[in-house]
Amino acid sequence: MTSNSTPLYEVRSVSKNYGNVVALRNVSMSVGAGEIVGLVGDNGAGKSTLVKILSGVYSPDSGELLVEGVPHVWKSPHEAMAAGVETLYQDSGLALDLTIGANVFLGREKVKKGFLGKLGFLDQKAMDQEAADDLERTGIAVHASKRTVGQLSGGQRQAVAIGRAVAWAQKVIILDEPTNHLGARQAGEVLSVMKAAKARGLGVIFISHTLPHVLEVTDRIIVLRLGSVVRNAPTSEFTAESLLGTITGLHVGTE
Amino acid sequence: MSIIVDPVQESSFEKPDRSQLWYRRLLANQQFLLLLVTIAIFVFFAFNRHVFASAGEFGNNVTNFCTLVLLGVGETYVIATGGIDLSVGSTVSLSGVVGAIAMEHLAMHSELLVLSVGTVVCIGIGILVGVVNSALIHYARLVPFVATLVTWGAGAGMCLVLTGGAPIGQNSGAIALTVPKIWIFSYPALIIIAITFVAGLFLHLSRFGRFTFAVGSNAFAARAVGINVKRQVTSVYVLSGALAGITGMFVYMRLGSGAPTAGTGQELIAIAAVVIGGARLTGGSARLSGTVIAAWMITIVSSGLIFMNVSPNYNQVAVALLIATAATAQALRKSARQSS
Amino acid sequence: MNKESLTSGAPTRTRWTGAKAVVAASLAVSSIALVGLGSASVAGASSSKKITIAFVVGAEADPFFISMNAGAQAEATKLHVDLIWQGNPSQYSPSTQIPVVQQVTTQLASAKPSALVLGPTDPKALEPYVKVAVKKHIPVFNVDSQDASLKNITGFVTGNNAQGGQAAADALAGAMGYTAGKTYNVVVGMTSPTATTNVLRYDGFKAEIAKKYPGIKILAEAYSQSSPTTANTNIQNWLTEYSQSSKTPLNGIFAIDGTNAEGAASALQAGGLACSKTVCGSGHVALVGYDAYSSNVSLLSSGVFAALIAQDPYQEGIDSVFNAYTYLKTGKLPKGVSKTTTLPNVTLLPTSNSTFLAKYTYATA
Ligand SMILES: Nc1ncnc2c1ncn2[C@@H]1O[C@H](COP(=O)(O)OP(=O)(O)OP(=O)(O)O)[C@@H](O)[C@H]1O
Ligand SMILES: [Mg+2]
Numbered sequence: 003m004t005s006n007s008t009p010l011y012e013v014r015s016v017s018k019n020y021g022n023v024v025a026l027r028n029v030s031m032s033v034g035a036g037e038i039v040g041l042v043g044d045n046g047a048g049k050s051t052l053v054k055i056l057s058g059v060y061s062p063d064s065g066e067l068l069v070e071g072v073p074h075v076w077k078s079p080h081e082a083m084a085a086g087v088e089t090l091y092q093d094s095g096l097a098l099d100l101t102i103g104a105n106v107f108l109g110r111e112k113v114k115k116g117f118l119g120k121l122g123f124l125d126q127k128a129m130d131q132e133a134a135d136d137l138e139r140t141g142i143a144v145h146a147s148k149r150t151v152g153q154l155s156g157g158q159r160q161a162v163a164i165g166r167a168v169a170w171a172q173k174v175i176i177l178d179e180p181t182n183h184l185g186a187r188q189a190g191e192v193l194s195v196m197k198a199a200k201a202r203g204l205g206v207i208f209i210s211h212t213l214p215h216v217l218e219v220t221d222r223i224i225v226l227r228l229g230s231v232v233r234n235a236p237t238s239e240f241t242a243e244s245l246l247g248t249i250t251g252l253h254v255g256t257e
Numbered sequence: 258m259s260i261i262v263d264p265v266q267e268s269s270f271e272k273p274d275r276s277q278l279w280y281r282r283l284l285a286n287q288q289f290l291l292l293l294v295t296i297a298i299f300v301f302f303a304f305n306r307h308v309f310a311s312a313g314e315f316g317n318n319v320t321n322f323c324t325l326v327l328l329g330v331g332e333t334y335v336i337a338t339g340g341i342d343l344s345v346g347s348t349v350s351l352s353g354v355v356g357a358i359a360m361e362h363l364a365m366h367s368e369l370l371v372l373s374v375g376t377v378v379c380i381g382i383g384i385l386v387g388v389v390n391s392a393l394i395h396y397a398r399l400v401p402f403v404a405t406l407v408t409w410g411a412g413a414g415m416c417l418v419l420t421g422g423a424p425i426g427q428n429s430g431a432i433a434l435t436v437p438k439i440w441i442f443s444y445p446a447l448i449i450i451a452i453t454f455v456a457g458l459f460l461h462l463s464r465f466g467r468f469t470f471a472v473g474s475n476a477f478a479a480r481a482v483g484i485n486v487k488r489q490v491t492s493v494y495v496l497s498g499a500l501a502g503i504t505g506m507f508v509y510m511r512l513g514s515g516a517p518t519a520g521t522g523q524e525l526i527a528i529a530a531v532v533i534g535g536a537r538l539t540g541g542s543a544r545l546s547g548t549v550i551a552a553w554m555i556t557i558v559s560s561g562l563i564f565m566n567v568s569p570n571y572n573q574v575a576v577a578l579l580i581a582t583a584a585t586a587q588a589l590r591k592s593a594r595q596s597s
Numbered sequence: 598m599n600k601e602s603l604t605s606g607a608p609t610r611t612r613w614t615g616a617k618a619v620v621a622a623s624l625a626v627s628s629i630a631l632v633g634l635g636s637a638s639v640a641g642a643s644s645s646k647k648i649t650i651a652f653v654v655g656a657e658a659d660p661f662f663i664s665m666n667a668g669a670q671a672e673a674t675k676l677h678v679d680l681i682w683q684g685n686p687s688q689y690s691p692s693t694q695i696p697v698v699q700q701v702t703t704q705l706a707s708a709k710p711s712a713l714v715l716g717p718t719d720p721k722a723l724e725p726y727v728k729v730a731v732k733k734h735i736p737v738f739n740v741d742s743q744d745a746s747l748k749n750i751t752g753f754v755t756g757n758n759a760q761g762g763q764a765a766a767d768a769l770a771g772a773m774g775y776t777a778g779k780t781y782n783v784v785v786g787m788t789s790p791t792a793t794t795n796v797l798r799y800d801g802f803k804a805e806i807a808k809k810y811p812g813i814k815i816l817a818e819a820y821s822q823s824s825p826t827t828a829n830t831n832i833q834n835w836l837t838e839y840s841q842s843s844k845t846p847l848n849g850i851f852a853i854d855g856t857n858a859e860g861a862a863s864a865l866q867a868g869g870l871a872c873s874k875t876v877c878g879s880g881h882v883a884l885v886g887y888d889a890y891s892s893n894v895s896l897l898s899s900g901v902f903a904a905l906i907a908q909d910p911y912q913e914g915i916d917s918v919f920n921a922y923t924y925l926k927t928g929k930l931p932k933g934v935s936k937t938t939t940l941p942n943v944t945l946l947p948t949s950n951s952t953f954l955a956k957y958t959y960a961t962a
């Protein structure tokens with residue numbers, strides 16, 4: 003759907019049920035390189051479910067996932083990460099008892115050189131240093147010191163999670179309500195981080211209930227309602243009012 | 258690009274850490290406090306009974322410490338994942354009993370061979386219990402408390418079935434090995450202390466330890482970054498079982514026989530050591546040094562109370578008081594941190 | 598951000614209640630299973646119109662009760678009566694014993710046992726159920742331990758714990774080479790300060806010392822709480838405190854039951870203080886234990902134990918069955934047998950011959 007080239011990451015006709023609850027029904031969407039796609043919808047519309055399918059936490063009941071046109075089946079979130087898809091989960095992907103550095107490198111730890119490394123001994127110093135650099139590069143100044151993430155404020159935690167996702171993302175970055183817990187100024191910074199990621203050529207999927215943010219930063223908006231895509235159009239086609247109307251379903255004549 | 262985290266807020270965070278005087282930092286460290294209390298307890302007993310400070314009594318305490326510490330180590334790993342292992346006490350008994358039966362059959366052979374086989378059998382039984390525990394957790398979907406309660410009961414029952422209630426075997430050679438040879442340490446004690454040390458390094462400095470804490474802190478996050486949560490949980494229960502098996506062999510050596518009640522009640526003392534050592538029962542946070550100091554503390558308290566001719570019921574009360582104090586200290590420090 | 602950690606924290610509460618529920622459920626299931634077992638075997642046994650004697654003991658798997666079972670079974674076979682043997686496998690507790698007794702007494706008339714031999718796990722808790730049985734014309738006998746009141750009990754066979762304690766004092770004095778005018782230091786390893794058998798044995802032990810061996814000084818008691826490991830620790834500590842080079846060197850140990858005997862024997866061996874078969878003089882600590890577990894009996898010959906006091910559960914089983922049988926046939930206890938029979942405890946020595954040792958060594962299943 004972006005220009006003519008193959009989208010970076012695409013889902014086709016994905017459905018997902020939780021028992022009797024139909025969370026997603028025949029959903030198709032895609033994101034291209036250097037594109038920010040907004041994913042909006044009311045509470046319970048199925049946004050986070052779609053995110054978890056995109057990131058490999060859940061597998062869809064039916065439908066296909068394609069990275070650069072190649073079908074993929076994620077057996078674990080790790081496989082999606084290895085394919086270049088990074089995710090910031092709405093319900094925290096951080097281990098609060100671990101330090102900032104440990105969280106940034108969680109699951110991708112650096113080990114010492116030589117025999118100790120073979121035994122799995124960690125090169126904590128290198129990780130702390132690199133984590134601090136990574137976070138700073140994305141514009142986040144939290145010292146990746148001995149402090150655990152649980153000792154940070156809600157906003158600082160969110161910053162670490164975003165920083166981690168941005169630092170590792172190679173192709174696509176999915177941010178599920180990243181501006182939660184953030185003050186107005188910090189939320190603005192998250193939007194800049196997204197723009198920077200876009201400038202790096204990443205595909206960005208941005209989920210938010212703050213519609214002005216969505217309208218400001220996205221190139222295209224996908225509206226989910228009760229598990230179905232009800233609108234998929236360039237951001238320029240929406241006004242604040244029409245977007246709200248599409249989300250709630252009270253707006254006539256947009257479908 | 259500017260900075261997300263407010264620099265003012267940031268520096269107010271750093272400040273207390275940096276300007277804090279060294280002794281205040283030490284006092285905020287639960288393991289250090291524990292060490293101070295342990296020393297105070299020791300001094301108190303030593304003043305009451307001078308024999309308490311003798312090398313002979315240190316040797317006794319090392320032996321007793323060694324019957325507890327590995328259970329505490331295993332339990333620390335398990336509790337770090339947010340689980341609990343109630344089965345270790347019966348695993349001590351069961352591995353000792355099965356090991357004793359195996360060694361009885363080999364009685365003709367050399368002492369070294371017999372004891373080696375016994376050790377392997379004991380560890381094998383421990384691993385088996387660990388595998389059953391994790392199977393109950395993963396496949397029967399039991400919470401760890403219930404899963405290990407099942408193996409706890411089954412293990413104790415098996416001991417009675419296998420022994421008919423009476424101890425098995427009579428091995429004076431094994432008993433002799435538990436006598437201190439190098440100052441206050443017997444050879445098996447040195448091995449157990451070495452295992453404890455290595456287990457501490459792995460818990461706090463290796464990827465295995467990191468995964469252990471990650472699983473206990475936030476299993477979803479761990480899974481999301483590709484940590485195999487099931488495998489990690491299985492590993493720690495197997496580790497806990499294996500360490501209980503080694504303890505079972507050590508207790509066999511102390512008694513010279515495999516007794517069906519050799520490890521009875523040890524699981525609760527091990528869990529107490531972990532909690533007193535500063536671990537959080539809901540997982541994600543534990544210090545092996547804390548467990549080790551607490552195990553030593555419980556050991557000398559028990560010995561001290563024997564010397565003071567105190568009824569064993571007070572021994573339990575004493576351990577309960579230590580747990581309560583440790584838990585309160587933990588809660589107080591936490592709320593102090595949150596309000597600062 | 599906290600949703601995940603909140604939900605992962607919540608299960609702790611459900612975990613605990615879940616655990617409780619399962620414990621409760623499994624207890625319920627196991628007691629149902631026990632009751633079920635009881636009904637099956639009682640019903641089966643009564644189909645032939647033989648005399649049926651129900652035997653309900655504490656911990657079935659204990660070698661002590663296994664020996665008692667062997668004696669009872671031998672006598673039952675001899676007299677051509679059916680024996681129903683019941684008890685919780687491992688738990689010595691009224692809460693597991695009561696359902697079993699209840700089941701036996703609430704049988705249909707056709708399946709009722711002719712008599713009940715009961716080793717109550719608590720002197721008071723079982724009394725109401727005994728009353729029920731008597732009301733239903735099932736005579737009740739006690740074995741080994743007794744109900745607080747023997748009013749409803751037809752006969753009682755038991756070992757003599759006080760006499761066993763005396764015998765232990767005699768054996769210990771002998772092993773230490775007691776001579777009047779000298780001082781001998783002794784410690785006592787017990788299970789708990791309140792266990793009835795412990796108290797009876799210890800009272801007998803102390804009475805005998807007061808009477809015959811004023812030179813024996815009891816320095817301390819220590820409690821093992823049924824753990825041989827703790828018993829070992831206790832003795833280890835006393836051996837250090839009252840070391841052979843101290844002003845009060847330890848001369849003897851009385852280990853009051855099988856668990857303490859095991860712990861004390863290993864501690865003595867580790868300390869290199871065990872007597873050998875021929876020598877038990879200064880520099881050695883004489884050990885007198887209780888209960889003839891085979892592993893302890895094997896340490897008699899090497900001299901680690903100077904003596905073991907053994908009960909006679911096999912004979913208790915024989916006498917109980919014979920008393921019940923005679924009472925059912927004649928309405929009276931056998932001639933010359935009074936309501937309470939106390940069987941003396943026997944003293945096993947390193948010099949005892951092997952047939953004698955084998956006779957009193959507790960059986961294993
Ligand atoms: N693990 C689950 N088990 C059962 N039902 C679920 C689960 N997760 C989500 N649901 C249900 O699926 C539907 C979609 O939920 P989802 O979390 O995807 O919505 P959302 O659009 O992210 O909402 P929000 O804006 O509140 O985050 C809802 O009806 C929800 O109740
Ligand atoms: Mg959501």
